[in-house]
Amino acid sequence: MATPLVVSDVAKSFTMHLRDGIRLPVVAGVSFSIRAGECTVLGGPSGAGKSSILKMLYGNYAVDEGQIIVHHDGGLIDLATASPRTVLGVRRQTIGYVSQFLRTVPRVTALDVVAEPLVERGEDREAARLKARTLLAQLNLPEKLWSLPPATFSGGEQQRVNIARGFITDHPILLLDEPTASLDARNREVVIDLIAAKKAAGVALLGIFHDHDVREAVADRVIDVTAFAAGKIAA
């Protein structure tokens, strides 16, 4: 499974029905693959569609055209056409995702937010919490915050909870949407270490990093998303 995910000829646009059906093309002809043990980085200016590509890969955005083939549960699945139930299975077993912002749930503690993906995969709650503690400690989140719901945390603290939540599982594919955006230098280093550890474990990573230093440190390969600009294909 050296190539756990292959994207071919994917296109995405938004149709704004509330604005007279105006169609906003985002990307077209997106084709690439990612490899196990490597960190692939999506490059390009803001608005080029990097985030949209990640979201399509996670099933969060619908796909207009093309295929997203992923190795899942011993078979191949096209995420572009998979049923919601299959996508949920892929999220549980195969593709992890660190979003830009943490979506907080009232009354759930930081520790449980981090442990949740493991619990969902059937791991014992206490064992999952133990792993969550290790990660939160590694990311220098003050221990007094662990038992609090993250809703009132600062941006950087929330982001660290988010990263821990994304990194706690051993998904073979991990998508990272600007995980270091609101982190200080020390914690950026931690994230770089975490990514290196994932690579060493054979995980295929695909990320967006605006921070030049981080990108330099983790990227094995950069895919320039401007090549997939929607207008270009049509032209």
Add this chain to the structure above:
Amino acid sequence: MTDEPLLRVSALSKFYGSRVGCENITFDLWPGEVLAIVGESGSGKTTLLNCLSTRLLPSSGTASYRMRDGQWRELYRMSEAERRFLMRTDWGFVHQNPADGLRMTVSAGANVGERLMAVGDRHYGNIRATAVDWLSRVEIDEDRIDDEPRSFSGGMRQRLQIARNLVTGPRLVFMDEPTGGLDVSVQARLLDLLRGLVTDLGLAAIVVTHDLAVARLLSQRMMVMKDGHVVESGLTDRVLDDPRAPYTQLLVSSILQV
């Protein structure tokens, strides 16, 4: 997770005379899955919920349910006795107004215990112990067990209604606007509680709501209804983050930002 769904709904329609209640609804629901049905008043979501829970008989279409023994049964061909038995054992129904789902003049403990007594539990001590356990799970103090729900706040009543429904370990729960009419802080607590119970018990649920935040928090999948039809369905976060149908876009863009 099993490979078989729990509920199979096929081409379900309900007409009120020539008016459409809901039309041609088809979906499967798997064990442990929460499906949100969203839409505005009159969109047919409550009609659909009532058909699915057999409180209303549809005009056409079928719905099959996988019983605890693994047998598939067509809901609308079951006898009323069987349907009512299903309703109070393997199913739950959480009403928007707790007074519709509770017995307001009997104690909280008896409200929780009723389903147990209905399935033949005849040991007072055991029934009461189970009631105590369930009240604590829905965060109601044990010393309120002998109080009538009339003396409870709206949020407590709703939590009591949930306990009353879950005491027999149902596999499928229908909820009609479970947080409607509650203060936002009370709503948040209830939602979190529901979310926890649904996860811990592996419940399948069908939740009717007009509140997209409720759908986002509770459900994995959602169906958007308008004028009796499903205009869009899919993963909840996909529908909310990348709405495709004009009506869904209108719904999503109508959310007030705080």
Add this chain to the structure above:
Amino acid sequence: MTDIATYNFAYLDEQTKRMIRRAILKGIAIPGYQVPFASREMPMPYGWGTGGVQVTASIIGPDDVLKVIDQGADDTTNAVSIRAFFRKVANVAVTTDTASATIIQTRHRIPEHPLAAGQVLVFQVPIPEPLRFLEPRETETRKMHALEEYGLMHVKLYEDIARHGRIATTYAYPVKVEGRYVMDPSPTPKFDNPKMHRSPALQLFGAGREKRIYALPPFTDVVSLDFEDHPFEVQTFDQPCALCGAENVYLDEVILDDHGGHMFVCSDTDHCEKRRADPASPLWEGRAGGAGAGDQAATPATPIPALRADPPHEGEGKEAQ
């Protein structure tokens, strides 16, 4: 003789009696099931036994001997009036002697003297639906009976234990008939419930205002509902009747003055009078369980504080209100 009894025997016209007899027969065929019937206006207000009177009028014949009791007594207004009514409209013999009556119309008691085969006990019923106070919808209670959904009945008993530490229902105590229908035995004290079980007499229940008739054919199983850890018990009294010295009978409290003086006497006046007239009769031995006492009479009973004779407690023994 052209008095009212021969002009139209037993007050009701023949078509009405026929209709009521059909309802009675249906009730006998389905023990414990409430049969609707077209209740007539009677020359007495609702609540005075219009249901019982219609049942009695429909089954009584010229050779019958009628006894009427009100809370066990033959000499209270209701009993005297109904007895006089039937003497007038049916010209039948009346009696206060339980053993020699063929029909006994009763309000809220079963006589202490055992009933025999061939006797008919007619109950006056105010509210025939045992589920009524928990489920106000008639459509729903009918469905619950039809589908045998009786969990709600135990909710009531649960509430009793939760509030009082025991099943505090002392009258109209719900019973299950022949393992099928749950039935309200009318507001008789639960003391009398065991007498219903496999009674050799036919027991008929008439609710005039609610327009329902139900029945227990002779030797029908009548089991009082309960919990495993709170079994059914009848009331016991820790002192005998102050007049006749009877034990294991149902006692009424009689207030003697306005200084708290009171005594407990037999509720069944006929029983009490006979004992006093012939205290040495062998009839009074070994009869504690009362008529038709079946399995349930053997249930060990504990004294109920509410019915202790002395000292009097405010409001106690008044649950029947």
